[in-house]
Amino acid sequence: xxxxxxxxxxxxxxxxxxxxxxxxxxxxxxxxxxxxxxxxxxxxxxxxxxxxxxxxxxxxxxxxxxxxxxxxxxxxxxxxxxxxxxxxxxxxxxxxxxxxxxxxxxxxxxxxxxxxxxxxxxxxxxxxxxxxxxxxxxxxxxxxxxxxxxxxxxxxxxxxxxxxxxxxxxxxxxxxxxxxxxxxxxxxxxxxxxxxxxxxxxxxxxxxxxxxxxxxxxxxxxxxxxxxxxxxxxxxxxxxxxxxxxxxxxxxxxxxxxxxxxxxxxxxxxxxxxxxxxxxxxxxxxxxxxxxxxxxxxxxxxxxxxxxxxxxxxxxxxxxxxxxxxxxxxxxxxxxxxxxx
Amino acid sequence: xxxxxxxxxxxxxxxxxxxxxxxxxxxxxxxxxxxxxxxxxxxxxxxxxxxxxxxxxxxxxxxxxxxxxxxxxxxxxxxxxxxxxxxxxxxxxxxxxxxxxxxxxxxxxxxxxxxxxxxxxxxxxxxxxxxxxxxxxxxxxxxxxxxxxxxxxxxxxxxxxxxxxxxxxxxxxxxxxxxxxxxxxxxxxxxxxxxxxxxxxxxxxxxxxxxxxxxxxxxxxxxxxxxxxxxxxxxxxxxxxxxxxxxxxxxxxxxxxxxxxxxxxxxxxxxxxxxxxxxxxxxxxxxxxxxxxxxxxxxxxxxxxxxxxxxxxxxxxxxxxxxxxxxxxxxxxxxxxxxxx
DNA sequence: CGAGTGGTGTGAATCGATTCATGACAGGGT
DNA sequence: ACCCTGTCATGAATCGATTCACACCACTCG
Numbered sequence: 001x002x003x004x005x006x007x008x009x010x011x012x013x014x015x016x017x018x019x020x021x022x023x024x025x026x027x028x029x030x031x032x033x034x035x036x037x038x039x040x041x042x043x044x045x046x047x048x049x050x051x052x053x054x055x056x057x058x059x060x061x062x063x064x065x066x067x068x069x070x071x072x073x074x075x076x077x078x079x080x081x082x083x084x085x086x087x088x089x090x091x092x093x094x095x096x097x098x099x100x101x102x103x104x105x106x107x108x109x110x111x112x113x114x115x116x117x118x119x120x121x122x123x124x125x126x127x128x129x130x131x132x133x134x135x136x137x138x139x140x141x142x143x144x145x146x147x148x149x150x151x152x153x154x155x156x157x158x159x160x161x162x163x164x165x166x167x168x169x170x171x172x173x174x175x176x177x178x179x180x181x182x183x184x185x186x187x188x189x190x191x192x193x194x195x196x197x198x199x200x201x202x203x204x205x206x207x208x209x210x211x212x213x214x215x216x217x218x219x220x221x222x223x224x225x226x227x228x229x230x231x232x233x234x235x236x237x238x239x240x241x242x243x244x245x246x247x248x249x250x251x252x253x254x255x256x257x258x259x260x261x262x263x264x265x266x267x268x269x270x271x272x273x274x275x276x277x278x279x280x281x282x283x284x285x286x287x288x289x290x291x292x293x294x295x296x297x298x299x300x301x302x303x304x305x306x307x308x309x310x311x312x313x314x315x316x317x318x319x320x321x322x323x324x325x326x327x328x329x330x331x332x333x334x335x336x337x338x339x340x341x
Numbered sequence: 342x343x344x345x346x347x348x349x350x351x352x353x354x355x356x357x358x359x360x361x362x363x364x365x366x367x368x369x370x371x372x373x374x375x376x377x378x379x380x381x382x383x384x385x386x387x388x389x390x391x392x393x394x395x396x397x398x399x400x401x402x403x404x405x406x407x408x409x410x411x412x413x414x415x416x417x418x419x420x421x422x423x424x425x426x427x428x429x430x431x432x433x434x435x436x437x438x439x440x441x442x443x444x445x446x447x448x449x450x451x452x453x454x455x456x457x458x459x460x461x462x463x464x465x466x467x468x469x470x471x472x473x474x475x476x477x478x479x480x481x482x483x484x485x486x487x488x489x490x491x492x493x494x495x496x497x498x499x500x501x502x503x504x505x506x507x508x509x510x511x512x513x514x515x516x517x518x519x520x521x522x523x524x525x526x527x528x529x530x531x532x533x534x535x536x537x538x539x540x541x542x543x544x545x546x547x548x549x550x551x552x553x554x555x556x557x558x559x560x561x562x563x564x565x566x567x568x569x570x571x572x573x574x575x576x577x578x579x580x581x582x583x584x585x586x587x588x589x590x591x592x593x594x595x596x597x598x599x600x601x602x603x604x605x606x607x608x609x610x611x612x613x614x615x616x617x618x619x620x621x622x623x624x625x626x627x628x629x630x631x632x633x634x635x636x637x638x639x640x641x642x643x644x645x646x647x648x649x650x651x652x653x654x655x656x657x658x659x660x661x662x663x664x665x666x667x668x669x670x671x672x673x674x675x676x677x678x679x680x681x682x
Numbered sequence: 683c684g685a686g687t688g689g690t691g692t693g694a695a696t697c698g699a700t701t702c703a704t705g706a707c708a709g710g711g712t
Numbered sequence: 713a714c715c716c717t718g719t720c721a722t723g724a725a726t727c728g729a730t731t732c733a734c735a736c737c738a739c740t741c742g
Contacts, residue, residue, distance in 0.1 A: 004401065004459075006728055017692050032690060049456040053403065054728035056394035057697050058346065072419050073621070082413070082440070096453055099423070113435055115390040118345075140390065141345075169638065192739055225625045254625045257487040261627045280414070284566045284595045286602045286627035347698055358722045363700055374721060395698035398727050 005046045007072025014042035022097060025050065038196055043267050055066045063288075064094045066114050066122045067309055068107065068148075072099040073224065074251060075279040076296050077125070080147065084123055091308050093120060102188075102222065104128035108136070115140045123300075129190045141312050147303045148294075149192055150226045151322055157310065159303040159323045166292040166327035167200025168207075169217075170246045170274045173290070173329055175208050177272060177337040179244035183216045185231045185256060187223035194223075194248050197276060216242065223248060223259065230254015235271075236263050243271060244335075250275035250282045253289055257334070262288075272335040283332065290335035293328045346387045346601045355383035366391065369445055394498035397459065407455050408641075409448065410488075413440040414565065415592060416620040417637050418466070421488065424641025432649050434461060443529075443563065449477070454632045462648045464488050464641075469578035470531045484651050486493055488644045491535055491633075492663055498562045498651065500644040500664045502533055505635040507668035508541025509548075511587045511615045512556075512633070514670055516549050518613060518678040520585035524557045526572045526597060527589045528564035535589050537566075538666075539616060542587060557583065564589060569596015575650065576612075577604055584612060592622045594630055598675070602628075613676040631676035634669045 011018045016039060023031050024039040031039070042048075056062045065231045067084050069077040085095045087253035096119065100107040107127050114122055126134060131152075138155060170275035174182060184201055186194040203213050218234055220227035228247065231284040232255060235245060253275030260267055267273050267287050275282055278293035302323055310318045352359045357380060364372050365380040372380070381630060383389075386417045393584055397403045408419040408425050413660035422471045437460065441448040448468050455463055467475060472493075479496060525542055527535040543553050559575055561568035569592060574584060576597065588594035589663040594616030601608055608614050608628050618633035643664055651659045 002401075004728090008728080018729075019692060019694095019731080020690085023691085025710090026730080030690075035690080047480070049453075051398070051459060051728055052457040053394040053459065054395035054697090055730075057392070057398050057728080058730050060697075062357075072423070073416060075414060075416075075463050077418070078413050085440070092438070094458075096435070099426070112390075116393045118392060118394065130717095139388065143395065225621055228625075254622070257627055258625050258629070280566055281595070281625075284569075284599050286598055288599070345698090348700095359699075360701080360723065361721055367700080371686080371720075376720080392698055395727090396700075398698080398729090399700050401727075594726085 003050075004286060005048050007048070007050070009046055010039065010048050011043045013046060016037045021333060035108070040198070045325075059119060061118045062095050063092065063120065064117065065120045065304065066096045066098060066110070066117075066124075068098045068100055068110055068122060068124045068126055069103050070100060070125045071223065072097075072101075073093075074249070074277075074279065074293065076249070078134055078276040079279075079296035080300040083297035083302075084114065084147075084304040085300075087304035087308070091304075093308070095304075100125075100127045102127045104130075104133065107133050111136050111140070114142060120311050121145070122302045125149060143307065145303045145307045147299060150324065151320070154320055155186060157303075157306040157320045158324065159299050159325070161299065161325045161327050163196030163296045164200035164203065166248075166294070167197035167202075168204040169200075169327060169329040170197075170276070170292050171201040171204035172207070173331065174244040174246065174274060174336065175204065175210075175270060177244070179272060180210070180214065181216075181240060181242045181244065182214060183218055183245045183296050184248070185218045185220065185235075185245060185252050187220050187226070187227065187252065189219055191223075197246075197248055206239060220252065223251060225251045225255040225258075228252035228257075229259050230255070232256040232259025232263075233294065235260070236265070241271070244274075245271055246274045246276075250277045250279045250289060250291055253334075254281065257285060257287060257289070267334050268336050272337075274335050278330050280294060285334075287334050288332035290332045293330050295325050298308040301334040345392075346370050346389050346488060348391070349636075350387055351383045351389050353378065354387060355380045399681045400490045402459045402461060404433065404461065405436035405437050405458065405464075405643065406449070406461045407437045407439060409451055409463060409465045410443055411441060411443050411466045411468055413438075413442075414562065415590070415618075416622065417590070417618040417635065420620075420637035421641040424483040424638035425645040426641075428642040428645035429647070430640075434649070436645075440561060441468045443468045445471075445474065448474050448516045450649035452477055452481070455483060456682065461652050462486070462574050464644045464648060465658065470664070472494065474674045484648065484652070486644045488640060493660070495661055496665065498644075498647040498661045500640050500647065500666070501519045502640065502668050503539035503665045504668075506539035507543040507617065507635070508543075508587075510541075510668060510670040511538075511547035511617070511633050512542040513548070513587040514672065514676060515587065515613060515615060516551075518585070518676060520613060521551070521555065522557075522581060522585065523555060524559055524576060524579075524583040524586045525589070526559045526561065526569070526576075526586060528561050528568065528593065530560055534562075538587075538589055539581075552674075564592060566592045566599075569593035569598075570600050571596070572598025573597040573604075576601070577606070584614070585615075586612055587615045587617075589617055591620045591630060591632055594675075595622065595626060596633070598628060598630070599662065600673045608675050611678050614674050621670050626675075628675050634671050636666050640666060 011021045088095045150160045151158035275291040278291040282289035283289045352362045409552035428435045432635040466489045491501045619632040623632045625628035
């Protein structure tokens with residue numbers, strides 16, 4: 001493979017200056033037709049591909065936005081990524097997808113990468129509870145949009161779903177089913193998502209005139225299936241055994257379901273189960289899972305659009321916005337009311 | 342936010358030339374200690390971050406490898422990506438993760454992006470049955486490694502799993518369970534994975550002295566859960582009803598499982614079910630799924646390592662290699678032999 | 683006829699880091 | 713005193729595309 005063909009080679013071949021070639025590519029209307037066609041032909045002939053790095057160097061920033069998610073193994077984030085990617089592509093931007101795996105150290109490491117790449121901006125679901133990473137983004141002048149998390153102050157845009165409402169939806173549904181002994185299986189308690197969903201759950205209890213003590217809390221280390229299996233085992237050991245369980249996400253719920261099933265506990269007969277996120281596998285579980293649906297795809301798309309607006313040509317007037325979407329309860333077999341209440 | 346601080350600012354601040362700053366960063370041992378420390382201090386003070394685009398421009402290629410997978414919604418590919426990412430990061434390279442969604446057009450579009458970015462190389466699970474995209478990679482001088490697919494000729498490395506063997510493992514297991522009426526639920530028949538697994542299945546039948554006709558084939562449009570649900574419905578309509586089903590991947594199997602369950606067909610009582618990939622959700626299904634495990638993580642890692650070797654400093658002597666890993670059958674409840682054979 | 687106008691094309695400067703031939707200087711050996 | 717060697721630092725050239733002030737030409741209009 002020989003040397004890369006550059007804009008100069010094209011110019012020479014077409015008998016024009018490099019400036020003209022650049023114009024053909026970026027502002028074709030300013031070039032006379034004959035010339036334009038001659039240049040195009042030379043481009044095809046030589047198989048010229050323009051170098052992004054050279055463009056970037058000149059432009060001062062890249063045409064890439066980064067998406068840093070908490071857990072790529074969670075299909076919810078994959079949906080989110082798909083939405084963001086589509087919006088970015090429509091705007092001619094590339095997406096760099098990264099996984100912090102809920103680890104602040106990983107998150108910090110990516111920060112360096114993003115800074116070196118001069119990414120346009122970052123869509124991020126932060127793993128660091130202290131907010132160090134976010135402040136570092138700010139310090140480096142990297143614009144960011146919070147996803148699945150509400151911005152605290154005025155420092156950035158955010159797109160999130162009303163998790164308090166989501167928690168309330170889930171618990172109201174269970175209460176309507178006649179359940180009184182409830183358990184909330186949450187992940188690491190410091191995650192805002194986990195907190196907010198619990199808060200909503202407590203709110204729903206209060207509405208129904210029940211004490212906060214009616215919601216037993218089971219914490220887990222992570223928000224994944226393995227943790228769900230653990231939690232399931234703990235549920236089995238409880239007495240009196242709860243009749244309804246609300247999980248902070250579907251991965252946990254699937255883990256719980258698996259353990260209960262293996263122990264011969266019927267769902268929903270003995271225990272009703274509600275998850276959160278409505279990932280595709282929730283519907284595909286052998287006992288289809290009732291879940292609180294989040295518009296993941298749309299969230300990703302909106303977040304990307306906000307970032308694009310913030311970093312666009314007319315960047316001048318941009319005000320940080322906080323978009324809050326509404327969750328929706330999807331009722332399936334796992335929480336059908338018991339036949340004999 | 343002011344102008345980006347560049348290497349010149351650092352040089353000026355530290356009272357040295359730009360060349361020296363560059364040396365401090367890239368070859369610290371060639372710089373006297375006092376100078377080095379002075380420069381480091383200036384870097385910290387100014388918050389200098391070197392520009393990747395400028396480096397790249399000089400170097401002629403980027404420090405990024407691309408990973409183009411068939412379906413990001415399939416956890417198998419997410420595992421694969423994680424493995425590749427880890428290996429790349431250890432070598433100081435970034436990974437750009439892309440999803441062709443089984444669409445050759447998307448695949449072709451990414452090609453352009455990769456060429457402009459001058460990516461180091463690409464790990465790809467091709468969607469295009471004709472191999473156009475691969476040839477285009479070659480034409481652009483972009484090195485690539487096939488993943489989950491065996492290279493046909495000598496033109497590239499590949500890392501794959503022996504799908505013929507995998508198919509045989511699955512069907513041998515079902516035959517041992519006493520099943521004779523088998524169905525193979527495959528996806529788009531042109532995918533090599535789908536073909537090879539079927540071929541292995543047929544081989545296992547032949548070993549047992551059964552005719553190829555003993556394996557009924559059900560094709561689907563895609564390799565996902567929705568297609569699996571479709572296939573499940575078709576299975577229900579068959580008579581005589583099969584007693585064992587082998588699916589080309591776990592997503593299909595989960596879809597089939599769901600439909601069977603909803604129709605009151607017992608798994609494995611009435612129908613035994615085997616999937617492929619052993620994604621985490623296979624074990625987490627309420628009837629844990631027997632599956633053929635592929636070392637996805639390791640595949641990703643090895644592929645990345647091959648690519649890194651191929652494009653490394655000493656690129657001189659590199660011979661294309663074809664690595665073939667062995668699959669492994671993981672038996673779970675969904676295929677336990679019927680109690681009354 | 684000269685000035686003005688609009689449509690085209692030019693080429694040098696620029697972005698920021700790397701690299702390398704060159705130079706400055708100190709210390710040791712003869 | 714002189715040369716040699718080794719250590720450090722320098723600064724100009726380079727990568728490839730973009731941009732912009734300017735030049736050039738053909739025409740039109742007064």
